[in-house]
Amino acid sequence: MSNAMTVAYTIDRRMYLNITNRCQNDCEFCIRRTGGIGYDLWLEREPTVEEILAAARDAQRYQEVVFCGYGEPLLCLETVTEVAREIHRLGVPIRVNTNGQVLLYYDIAAVDELLNNVSAMSISLNAQDAETYVRICRPRDGVKAYEAILQFVRYCCSKGVKVILTAVEWPGVDLEACARIAGELRAAFRIRRFQGSTNTRVKNWPYPS
Template sequence: MTTRPNPARRACHLQPDILVYTIEDRLYVNLTDRCTLACHFCPKHNDSKEVHDYNLTLSQRPDQQLIIDQIGDPTRYQEVVFCGFGEPTLRLKALIAVATEVKTKGGKTRLNTDGLANLFHKKDVVPLLASCIDAMSISLNAQNEEVYKQHCAPSLKNSHFAVLAFLELAAHAIPDVTATAIDGLEGVDILACKKLAEDRGAKFKARTLDVVG
């Protein structure tokens, strides 16, 4: 017996991965959907695959040249933002290659990160990032390890300490560094987070829920 293919399912399957997407006048780059955190407030841990109506699920690791081609002329956008549905620094080589290309073509770059790159790669990667990233937004998320674990469920040990160390290094190497935390999450002391950020030379921004970074 043969079964007829369901056209709707087939169309969905054939939908190409979204590698870049626009929000207002910014272009976002979806480098990976992997992450060492499992934040309870993250859409992908709440049965959603979408951010701003874009389905950011990736069927495979995106090719960096394909991303560069899809970005095209980066000066058409206010910024090219590395964000997506996972942690961009997990794909450090591709991130550096694409960001360097954007800078070479006269564009501006921003990295939205969990601040765990040095812990994950076991070395200081801030100088590499500083060579091609103009602005960085770092998810601090909590004032201490206990609250951080409660909301972000890190898989790497000492993650909160590592975010703070990364924040300080980044703030001294990159002109525009902002730490963020989500206002209203249980146990999160926004003023304490702000002080931690400012003591390390970074700016601070309280975020609202449902915005992936």
């Protein structure tokens, strides 16, 4: 594996795993297009299960392992599930940061395999209704994406997985309404500050999804 590939990185007491740069969305505020978070998380290719586990060999030293991106980790559901299963065996809590559209792409049995091995799902709600979501997040699947997110939230809650819904402070996003939706779905809610610069365009955007 190239040294240029950052598969695992740490912030404070958390280890973050960078699985893919692909995503079905093209959010206006995405860090893939607005300058990033101080790590070079562009992958020249997606890492294998073995490569991710090698990068995460110190996972037990951290209070939580988080699957995140640049990109949507659950586009690689099989990979995430296999890695999560191994880290779960070590007793380390696992969270997945996701756009929540996984039920559009995988069946329930495959999703259950993942949910059996994680403690929490951080799901980007990002809008108070489907129309706003489509305008700001520009999902490949249109309004179906927003419906799939709500369905996934309900499913995770029914399985006893802790759900944190998030929304970015962004023009047109009604954060109070988003918080209300989270409450109705019995999920926690967290506001995320925009990271990056609206003046920055990454050199290789658009990244292929």
